[in-house]
Amino acid sequence: MRRRIVAGNWKMNKDHREGARLAQELLDGLEGGDPVCEVVLFPPYTALPAVTEILAGSAVRVGAQDLYFEERGAYTGEISATMLSALGVSFALAGHSERRHVFGENDETVARKLRAALGAGLEPILCVGELLEEREAGNASRVVETQVRTSLEGLSADEFSRVVVAYEPVWAIGTGRTATPDDAAQIHTVIRGILGSIFDAEASSLTPILYGGSVKPSNARELLDAENVDGLLVGGASLEAESFLSIIFPA
Ligand code: 13P
Numbered sequence: 001m002r003r004r005i006v007a008g009n010w011k012m013n014k015d016h017r018e019g020a021r022l023a024q025e026l027l028d029g030l031e032g033g034d035p036v037c038e039v040v041l042f043p044p045y046t047a048l049p050a051v052t053e054i055l056a057g058s059a060v061r062v063g064a065q066d067l068y069f070e071e072r073g074a075y076t077g078e079i080s081a082t083m084l085s086a087l088g089v090s091f092a093l094a095g096h097s098e099r100r101h102v103f104g105e106n107d108e109t110v111a112r113k114l115r116a117a118l119g120a121g122l123e124p125i126l127c128v129g130e131l132l133e134e135r136e137a138g139n140a141s142r143v144v145e146t147q148v149r150t151s152l153e154g155l156s157a158d159e160f161s162r163v164v165v166a167y168e169p170v171w172a173i174g175t176g177r178t179a180t181p182d183d184a185a186q187i188h189t190v191i192r193g194i195l196g197s198i199f200d201a202e203a204s205s206l207t208p209i210l211y212g213g214s215v216k217p218s219n220a221r222e223l224l225d226a227e228n229v230d231g232l233l234v235g236g237a238s239l240e241a242e243s244f245l246s247i248i249f250p251a
Pocket of ligand 1: 096174213214215233236237
């Protein structure tokens, strides 16, 4: 059976004290509940140690929002996958749309980051998604296909078994404009097909594909019910325990 994952990407929000507080509030809110999904938090780097410590021994896991593909050396400002893994981090985002579009990362960089994450024993979440003009030109599937193929082609079956994919249409991120469940289902089904053509259908049927982009308590249920949507990658609505818990336990 496919795993279901609800992840909160805090982006550049919450210092280590605020992050520890939010992690504790989430733990308290999860107590006694029985989430049907895995819960993963993506704090900023500086909050990773505090949040990891608070969540130790719980089922909630921690991920990094980015990483650099080299292991060590003269790369001022960067953090390697092995450094993250040494902290007890389990996941890393690779190719978030803000990394691609604000910081100029391309598919090749993303592919190297994804491989570095796998090499350090992390589970990478490969983020893909088209710009508004690409969607309006009818190119959404093609853009996503290139992003998926460049990052994943050449992985071994074992490496692929640890990959999670997140579809985050750029026009839906932080805009309040959400893809409809049908929009999400359509691209998620395209992604599942691409994975099946690179690897095999059975392996690709096990890959969780998350949706991200203006997810809120009011639309979480319908998105989670859409075909081939196996979870959610939540930005703004993961910054308060109450709204994130309402997404983990959707009405
Ligand atoms: P929002 O939920 O704030 O639109 O952000 C989505 C996102 O980028 C998660 O990684």
